[in-house]
Amino acid sequence: xxxxxxxxxxxxxxxxxxxMRRMIIPSRTLSRYMVRLFLSRFxxxxxxxxxxxxxLDLLATADDVMAADGATWSSIASYVALRLPQLADQFTPFVxxxxxxxxxxxLNQHSEVVVMKATGLSAHRxxxxxxxxxxxxxxxxxxxxxxxxxxxxxxxxxxxxNDFAVDLPLSSExxxxxxxxxxxxxxLVDRASRSSGGRVILDGVTLFExxxxxxLVAVVRADFAWHQNGRWTLHEVRRFDAGDHLLSSxxxxxxxxxxxxxxxxxxxxxxxxxxxxxxxxxxxxxxxxGLPTDRLMASLYQKIAGPAATxxxxxxxxxxxxxxxxxxxxxxxxxxxxxxxxxxxVADNFMLAMGEFGVAPPLLAAWAxxxxxxxxxxxxxxxxxxxxxxxxxxxxxxxxxxxxPLSGPQS
Numbered sequence: 001x002x003x004x005x006x007x008x009x010x011x012x013x014x015x016x017x018x019x020m021r022r023m024i025i026p027s028r029t030l031s032r033y034m035v036r037l038f039l040s041r042f043x044x045x046x047x048x049x050x051x052x053x054x055x056l057d058l059l060a061t062a063d064d065v066m067a068a069d070g071a072t073w074s075s076i077a078s079y080v081a082l083r084l085p086q087l088a089d090q091f092t093p094f095v096x097x098x099x100x101x102x103x104x105x106x107l108n109q110h111s112e113v114v115v116m117k118a119t120g121l122s123a124h125r126x127x128x129x130x131x132x133x134x135x136x137x138x139x140x141x142x143x144x145x146x147x148x149x150x151x152x153x154x155x156x157x158x159x160x161x162n163d164f165a166v167d168l169p170l171s172s173e174x175x176x177x178x179x180x181x182x183x184x185x186x187x188l189v190d191r192a193s194r195s196s197g198g199r200v201i202l203d204g205v206t207l208f209e210x211x212x213x214x215x216l217v218a219v220v221r222a223d224f225a226w227h228q229n230g231r232w233t234l235h236e237v238r239r240f241d242a243g244d245h246l247l248s249s250x251x252x253x254x255x256x257x258x259x260x261x262x263x264x265x266x267x268x269x270x271x272x273x274x275x276x277x278x279x280x281x282x283x284x285x286x287x288x289x290g291l292p293t294d295r296l297m298a299s300l301y302q303k304i305a306g307p308a309a310t311x312x313x314x315x316x317x318x319x320x321x322x323x324x325x326x327x328x329x330x331x332x333x334x335x336x337x338x339x340x341x342x343x344x345x346v347a348d349n350f351m352l353a354m355g356e357f358g359v360a361p362p363l364l365a366a367w368a369x370x371x372x373x374x375x376x377x378x379x380x381x382x383x384x385x386x387x388x389x390x391x392x393x394x395x396x397x398x399x400x401x402x403x404x405p406l407s408g409p410q411s
Contacts, residue, residue, distance in 0.1 A: 031129040038130050042099035050087045070166040082156040089149040092141050093309040097341040100317035105334050108321050130314035141307035146275050154273035182257050184210045192264040200261035201226050216242050227261040271299030298355030301366030315377035316340040344373045
């Protein structure tokens with residue numbers, strides 16, 4: 001291989017890469033300009049909207065926070081620190097929609113879109129810088145929601161359940177009001193928690209023992225139960241026999257069930273309070289026990305599909321970038337783009353509720369609105385911009401300057 005061939009190979013590859021990049025996105029200067037416009041609007045709207053919503057939320061809850069004994073202004077600051085990430089997480093896709101509409105409407109109003117199209121850029125290449133910016137926002141949104149918002153929501157809910165008490169102990173792994181079925185026995189647990197030593201403790205255990213026909217045989221109540229040395233033990237036990245109407249009691253008895261301790265905690269896990277990895281491990285435990293996980297699976301998919309919705313916003317707002325902005329046409333296009341975005345949020349929340357209630361499959365509930373509006377956004381963009389072509393009219397011979405058709409030779 002000659003020296004010229006050695007140098008030409010990498011150069012050709014770089015040239016092909018540049019050509020492929022130019023097919024997807026416009027020039028770097030134009031991309032940086034559009035991304036800078038979009039991010040400035042995105043950050044401005046996000047900060048302003050979350051600040052306004054936080055003030056309104058604080059006006060509604062400040063009295064409850066300050067009603068706790070020993071509450072000071074530091075309690076208000078703690079509440080804001082826990083509540084503000086949730087507001088930012090909830091409205092990030094909506095802010096991306098507004099920022100996309102404002103950016104594209106501004107470019108259209110200043111005829112910058114006309115200049116871009118005059119240079120040969122298609123609608124997809126004009127929107128691609130905003131799409132890549134929203135992709136990085138979606139990734140950051142997912143990490144922010146998983147690592148910061150979920151623990152903050154769990155801490156705030158725990159604090160609110162305890163009336164915003166000051167110097168509240170750290171939240172333990174606790175679930176309340178748990179029902180489960182073991183063979184023919186129906187079990188009710190008032191509270192299941194994990195101690196600092198890792199032991200699972202059940203408080204307020206009630207057993208409804210039934211026969212093969214489902215009739216109640218006995219009711220057993222215990223103040224608490226714990227798992228030690230591979231077996232369960234009930235303490236402070238009282239038993240009522242439904243057949244003999246006899247009441248007996250015991251300090252402690254063995255509880256012969258095969259349910260592992262972690263199953264009690266996994267049964268009532270709140271998907272909004274845990275990270276994606278923790279939710280996945282809880283689902284694996286339930287699947288090993290043969291229990292349904294459709295509700296948790298829908299929430300798991302939503303943890304990914306929720307931030308991914310930000311990627312759709314430039315496409316739904318793309319209708320504001322194209323078309324004439326005279327005679328109110330731009331305003332109508334902006335309104336139509338907002339209507340598409342709101343329709344997506346309504347459909348997304350509706351399908352999420354259907355998935356949590358088990359009406360729709362989890363995968364369909366989480367991703368159907370995303371792909372439906374992805375197709376709808378492309379269809380609207382194609383019909384409004386690239387699917388419109390002027391009708392062909394055959395040329396008509398006219399006399400120069402007269403506007404009248406030329407007459408043929410007279411016979």
